[in-house]
Amino acid sequence: MSFQVYFTDERRGLKKIPVCVADSEEEFRNTTVEELKRRLIPEDQLEDTILVTFNTLKKNRTLGSYRIEHEDHIYAVRRGSTYTVTSQTLSSHGHKSTVTYTYEDDDDEGRGKELPRSESMDIVIPMQKI
Template identity: 55%
Template sequence: MSFQVCFLDRRTGTKIKVSVANSEEEFRNTTVEELKRKLLSEDSRYKHCGLYCNHKLLFHDRTLGSHGIKHNDIIVTEPPMRPQSLSSEDECEGEFISRTKSMEKLTLSM
């Protein structure tokens, strides 16, 4: 039996089923980081997303079992909070500006 979770992209409503493990023990011991890598193999748009289950943020270094996640549970993906753009010229669709980069731009504009 394959143990799976269903990812729900809150922005688009898209659902993706991902096989996580072949046994319940392996499923419970899978870290959120490992789960996210499996999601990324399905779709790279989720590289910087947050993962939530039952309205609680999933921590990357913890296991699915420690979060109480079970076979066929729904995990919601949320895009990261994007920093405020310094100007409309800096804003590109889908581009993430790091805090360091935005601080550098702010310093140069002063």
């Protein structure tokens, strides 16, 4: 079985195309956002593009760390852009809701290192004993 995501490139007008990511669930979960980005985006547009779901996907993290699963939807947007989503669910009054997202940068340089949960717990537990 192949594991795939659906991909929409908002910048180039590509709409929801299936993309095979891996041949096993483990390989899929361990694929980094950077590896996926290099498969999906032309080389000359890599620096101007970030991958998002409802949050920016940091390029040094894995799909598994974001709990991205087989057939989830990933979008490519221009760095620093805003993206408007209109949900298909209606309120009890029959109104569609609109949400606008502005995505942050996809790397952590200059922001402090993001730690895996096990490492962060090693720091927090001794602090709680004080």
